Amino acid sequence: LSPLSLEPQWRNDNVTGPARGGVGQSESARLTSFIAGTSSCGLFYYYTFNAPYNSPMDVILEAFGSLEVRAAFLGGLLAFIVHFTKEIARSNRRQRLSCPKLALPRLLSALCCCSLGGLCVHATKNAVEHGPFSVTLRRQVIPLHSEDGVVHHKSAYYGEISVGTPPQPFEVVFDTGSGHLVLPSIMCRSATCLSHRRYRRRASLVAKDIDVDGTPVMPNQARDQITVSYGTGEITGIFVQDKVCLGPKAPAPAQKGRVAGSAAGASLLQLDRARMQSAAELVEDDEDDEARPKGVDHGCVDLRLVSATEMTDDPFSSFRFDGVLGLGLPSLSQTMEFNFLEASSGARAWTSLVPDGERMFGVFLAKSAEEDSEITFGGWKSEHMVNGSELAFCNVQDSEEGYWQLEVFGIKANGRVLDFCSEGCRAVVDTGSSLLGVPSELGDQLVELLRHPAQQGACGSAELPRLEIDLGNFTVVLDPADYARLEFIDEDGDADAAPATAEAAPAGSPAAILQQESGLLAATGETDAAGAEQPAEPPSCVPMVMHIDLPPPLHPRTLILGEPVLQRYYTVFDASSSPKVGFAPALHQARSANPSADATEAVPADAR
Numbered sequence: 001l002s003p004l005s006l007e008p009q010w011r012n013d014n015v016t017g018p019a020r021g022g023v024g025q026s027e028s029a030r031l032t033s034f035i036a037g038t039s040s041c042g043l044f045y046y047y048t049f050n051a052p053y054n055s056p057m058d059v060i061l062e063a064f065g066s067l068e069v070r071a072a073f074l075g076g077l078l079a080f081i082v083h084f085t086k087e088i089a090r091s092n093r094r095q096r097l098s099c100p101k102l103a104l105p106r107l108l109s110a111l112c113c114c115s116l117g118g119l120c121v122h123a124t125k126n127a128v129e130h131g132p133f134s135v136t137l138r139r140q141v142i143p144l145h146s147e148d149g150v151v152h153h154k155s156a157y158y159g160e161i162s163v164g165t166p167p168q169p170f171e172v173v174f175d176t177g178s179g180h181l182v183l184p185s186i187m188c189r190s191a192t193c194l195s196h197r198r199y200r201r202r203a204s205l206v207a208k209d210i211d212v213d214g215t216p217v218m219p220n221q222a223r224d225q226i227t228v229s230y231g232t233g234e235i236t237g238i239f240v241q242d243k244v245c246l247g248p249k250a251p252a253p254a255q256k257g258r259v260a261g262s263a264a265g266a267s268l269l270q271l272d273r274a275r276m277q278s279a280a281e282l283v284e285d286d287e288d289d290e291a292r293p294k295g296v297d298h299g300c301v302d303l304r305l306v307s308a309t310e311m312t313d314d315p316f317s318s319f320r321f322d323g324v325l326g327l328g329l330p331s332l333s334q335t336m337e338f339n340f341l342e343a344s345s346g347a348r349a350w351t352s353l354v355p356d357g358e359r360m361f362g363v364f365l366a367k368s369a370e371e372d373s374e375i376t377f378g379g380w381k382s383e384h385m386v387n388g389s390e391l392a393f394c395n396v397q398d399s400e401e402g403y404w405q406l407e408v409f410g411i412k413a414n415g416r417v418l419d420f421c422s423e424g425c426r427a428v429v430d431t432g433s434s435l436l437g438v439p440s441e442l443g444d445q446l447v448e449l450l451r452h453p454a455q456q457g458a459c460g461s462a463e464l465p466r467l468e469i470d471l472g473n474f475t476v477v478l479d480p481a482d483y484a485r486l487e488f489i490d491e492d493g494d495a496d497a498a499p500a501t502a503e504a505a506p507a508g509s510p511a512a513i514l515q516q517e518s519g520l521l522a523a524t525g526e527t528d529a530a531g532a533e534q535p536a537e538p539p540s541c542v543p544m545v546m547h548i549d550l551p552p553p554l555h556p557r558t559l560i561l562g563e564p565v566l567q568r569y570y571t572v573f574d575a576s577s578s579p580k581v582g583f584a585p586a587l588h589q590a591r592s593a594n595p596s597a598d599a600t601e602a603v604p605a606d607a608r
Contacts, residue, residue: 131350131351131352131353131378132350132351132352132357132376132377132378132379133246133298133299133349133350133376133377133378134374134375134376134377134381135159135160135174135246135247135374135375135376135377136159136372136373136374137157137158137159137174137365137372137373137374137375138157138158138159138373139155139156139157139365139366139373140155140156140158140319140320140321141155142155142156142318142319155434155563156173156319156320156321156434157173157174157365157373157431157563158171158172158173158174158319158320158321159171159172159174159246159247159375160172160247161244161245161246161247161325162244162245162247163183163199163204163242163243163244163245163305164199164200164201164203164204164205164206164207164242164243165204165205165206165243166203166204166205167243167245168197168199168200168203168204169197169247170183170197170199170322170323171197171320171321171322171323172321172322172323172324172325173321173323173324173325173431173432174325174327174363174375174431175324175325175326175327175328175430175431175432176327176328176404176429176430176431176432176573177230177231177326177328177403177404177428177430177431177432177433177560178228178230178324178326178327178328178332178432179326179328179329179330179331179332179333179334179338179339179402180228180305180306180324180326180333180334180338181244181303181305181306181323181324181325181326181338181340182228182235182237182305182306182308182323182324182326183198183199183305183306183307183308183322183323184196184197184198184199184307184308184311184316184322184323185198185199185201185237185238185307185308185309186198186199186200186201187307187309188308188309188310188311190310190311191313191317192311192312192313192316192317193308193311195317196316196321196322196323197322198322199240199307199323201240201242201307204242204243206242206243206302207240207241207242207243208240208241208242209223209238209239209240210239210240210241210304211223211224211239212224212226212239212334212335213335214241214304214335214337223238223239224238224239225237225238225309226238226239226306226334228306230324230432231433231437231548231550231560232314232315233311233312233314233315233316234311234312235306235308235310235311235312235316236308236309236310237306237307237308237309237310238306238307238309239304239305239306239307240304240305240306240307241302241303241304241305241337242302242303242305243300243301243302243303244300244301244302244303244305244340245297245299245300245301246299246300246349246377298349298350299349299350299377300347300349301340301343301344301347301349302343302347303337303338303340303343304334304335304337304338304343305338306338308323324432325340326339326340327340327341327361327431327573328402328403328404329396329399329401329402329403329404329575329579330342330402330575331399331400331401331402332401332402332403333402341359341361341575342359342575344358344377345358345359349377350377350378351378352378352379353379354378354379356574356576356577357378357379358378359574359575359576360377360378360379360380360572360573360574360575360576361375361376361377361378361379361380361572361573362375362376362379362380362381362384362570362571362572362573363375363431363566363570363571363572363573364376364381364384364570364586365563365566365567365586366567366588367567367588368588368589370589371588371589380570380572380582383587384570384586384587385570385584385585385586385587386584386585386586386587387587389584389585390584391570391572391582391583391584392473392474392582392583392584393473393474393572393574393580393581393582394406394407394471394472394473394474394580394581394582394583395407395578395579395580396579396580396581397426398553399579401553401554403428403554404428404429404430404573404579404581405426405427405428405429405554405555405558406426406427406428406429406471406472406581407424407425407426407471407472408421408424408425408426408427408469408470408471408559409421409470409471409472410469410470411425411442411467411468411469411470412466412467412468412470413445413446413449413450413465413466413467413468414449414450414452414465414466415465415466416449418442418445418449420441420442420445420557421557423557424555424557425555425557425558425559426554426555426557426558426559427469427471427558427559427560427561428554428558428559428560428561429561429565429566429571429573429581430560430561430562431562431566432562433546433560433561433562433563434546434562434563435544435545435546435562435563435564436478436483436543436544436545436546436559436560436561436562436564436565437545437546437547437548437559437560437562438545438546438547438548438559438560439547439548439549439550439556439557439558439559440547440549442557442559443545443547446467446543446545447542447543447545449465450465450467450480450483450484450542450543451487451540451541451542451543452464452465452480452484452540452541453539453540453541454486454539454540454541457486457539458486459480459481459484459485459486459541460479460480460481460484461479461480461481464479464480464484464541465480466478466479466480467483467543469559469561471583474583476561476565476568476569476583477568478564478565478568480541482564482565482567482568483543483544483545483564484541484542484543484544485541485542485543485544486539486540486541486542487539487540487541487542544564546560546562548560567586568585568586569583569584569585569586570583570584570585570586570587571583572584
């Protein structure tokens with residue numbers, strides 16, 4: 001709304017009112033109402049969606065003190081100066097200025113419009129700078145060699161954060177199955193900790209040692225200590241409060257001991273609310289710390305964290321990630337101040353146009369190297385969803401336990417409805433699990449029902465048996481490309497699973513990942529007494545699941561919906577007053593015809 005757009009009305013000699021060029025009372029009232037209404041609407045919009053303040057006066061002072069609003073106001077004033085310069089020139093020719101009394105109300109109206117335009121620019125800029133925060137995830141695949149020589153894999157998606165001032169960078173798993181930020185401490189000197197970047201509290205100007213309730217720990221004073229057990233592994237540590245900022249990159253996981261028919265996966269599902277102990281004084285030494293990059297305020301929060309003084313070798317020694325950033329519900333954390341989502345939403349570390357969106361985040365796991373995995377805080381990105389699809393939300397059950405667990409109404413394998421859930425089942429959606437986790441009893445049934453012949457020596461045909469998990473408002477459907485792997489027959493005739501060649505399965509599928517690191521073939525032929533090779537039995541495909549029986553308080557019949565489900569579906573977690581999880585078919589980029597372009601990063605277990 002340029003002031004010059006009002007010029008034709010100003011030069012109209014047929015206006016009504018008390019005098020030519022003047023303005024009537026009704027027009028003044030309309031202009032006043034317009035100014036008040038547009039100002040109120042603009043400030044309400046800005047305050048609701050952009051301003052990180054609680055007081056309306058703070059909103060007004062911050063908004064109208066911004067560079068964008070001041071520039072727009074001065075621009076409008078300059079336009080009026082130009083306009084009146086022209087009017088003065090005209091009046092010199094016509095002997096009188098045509099609109100001396102009309103200028104003030106219209107001047108105020110136009111300047112208000114200019115200021116609101118600047119406010120919109122400032123609000124948009126603020127929304128971009130302080131809106132939803134996305135972190136790119138990277139994936140690491142670890143080959144595991146079992147005792148019988150069969151190669152299995154576990155994988156992790158992790159991203160970068162920084163802790164402290166000046167910031168110390170770390171790579172962490174964004175784990176929906178746990179409730180704390182856990183980092184290896186400089187005081188941990190085991191081989192596992194030394195293979196990672198370690199957190200140094202004394203290197204941060206804003207960090208402080210605390211007990212679990214936030215009480216500062218004085219020098220030479222005993223302090224609280226915590227032990228956290230995961231589905232795979234355990235850590236022991238002390239409490240620190242420091243500044244935590246989301247960083248630019250990352251991926252996640254852990255594992256469970258194998259049983260017959262079980263894959264060697266990884267799970268960082270926190271198995272309890274953690275055990276508290278009292279520890280003797282723990283003091284950092286004075287060894288130097290490496291230089292740290294500069295942090296940012298957007299995506300930053302003052303958070304209580306666990307500085308681990310002990311970490312088990314499995315799974316932490318195998319993976320590149322340094323620690324775990326828990327994204328479980330508040331009950332899974334020791335206190336609200338330890339919960340990343342609660343602390344971040346309270347501090348407005350990011351904003352969202354979605355109501356209560358500060359407590360939401362979306363997870364997209366890529367299937368190939370041609371696309372990036374990503375976690376978005378403050379909402380979700382529809383660009384990761386199949387066109388025309390919508391999120392289907394399922395309510396979280398027993399949220400007071402802290403897990404993203406959903407009701408399972410039924411399980412169907414190869415078209416057959418199983419009675420396993422006749423007395424109730426649950427499913428925990430866990431970004432820290434590399435496989436689909438099932439109770440041992442169910443795992444044996446799935447192997448029997450979902451075993452099928454390989455197609456041209458590979459698993460992955462979409463027309464073969466499906467696994468369906470009914471969540472009420474949404475049904476998770478997994479094809480063999482999502483869950484299957486080749487079954488390996490060893491010399492003693494015992495069945496196990498093994499990868500085949502990398503070209504056999506669709507790139508990016510779990511079966512293909514298992515195949516990339518090994519040249520093992522399934523069910524090789526035998527020779528007769530004359531030395532002639534007999535035809536090999538057709539290889540079979542079996543479900544790649546992790547057998548895990550979870551302890552209380554979790555339901556005894558609980559599944560873990562890990563990486564296979566999160567790859568197939570874009571998943572949104574909503575930690576609002578009524579927690580829920582939303583699913584939509586994930587939109588993946590078309591894969592390149594070049595097999596090497598689809599390769600997933602595989603790193604030896606001892607690489608660092």
